[in-house]
Amino acid sequence: MSLRTLILSPLILLVAAGCVTQHQRYDWGSYDPSLYGYYKNPADAGELSASLKAVIDAASANKAVVPPGIYAEYGYLQLQQGKNSAAIDLFKQEESHWPESKVFMDRMIKVASTPVGGTTPRSAAP
């Protein structure tokens, strides 16, 4: 490899890298692979639930921001298990951290607060 090639190749890499922006804003833990695992095998809800909780715990331990949607995803799994008050708390957390979620979370808090016969969550279509 000539000197010129040595100088040029990092330069080219630098130019190419300049075209793409990438950074890690949040700690997602194993959210992606767990969601994939859950879709592959829906019986794996427990694993998805554990990984969502781990993301929340890690963020609070590191005083970091919980990524958007994680409180809500975790809350929804709680709701599916009939743990409505835990679900409501998590929906409120999502809403207070991410004001963009207000309309949706208010609707889901209403769903979780309405006593229904079974424990299956039903969304309230207006």
Added chain:
Amino acid sequence: MNFTSKIALLSLVTLFAGCASRPPRYDYSQFRTEGPRSILVVPVINKSIDVNAPDYFLATIATPLAERGYYVFPINMVKSVLADDGLSDANLVHAGDPHRLGELFGTDAVMYISIERWDAKYVVLATTVTVELNYTLKSAHTGQVLWKNHQIVAYQPQQNNGGGIAGLVANAIAAAITKAAPDYMPLARQANSGAINVKGMGLPAGPYDSLFGKDSADY
């Protein structure tokens, strides 16, 4: 300056210009008018024959959008709630009014994705895995298209050219393994990154990025 150096200099200048101004640039005028803060990803249309592709793909889309600085609605929760509301049919949702979804979820924008290809092709001993996607972001307020992108990512497992018959056998084994369980996830992630993170064509920085509203030179 001799002729060769002139050519070399010229090509270097072209190389730099290639990033700054040359590539086709998406027209962001509608996007800038609305400046969406939140994105709702709705069920994905599947044109491939792999029935699991939409679900698997969904597991890759939240992180790149959120990392770009947007509020992304909880993917799995949205999917279930839409299904409860009778909106699990992707074709129906895509043909529907984004304004209605805006009312239901309070989102600024809706991301419609369709899987054009999600397959593995086998030609004798070599395998090519391909993922092709179309992305369309529409305003939930005005229904206008804010942004579009198309990605095709293909992967050919590395060929082992070294070993005569042994090499051929190794390739055959690799192809068989890929055939049993091709891993589309890295390709889907690469497609997302190519759609979202490339200057001039990707998504401008969202509200949780310090460049929000300040990156109009690049987008």
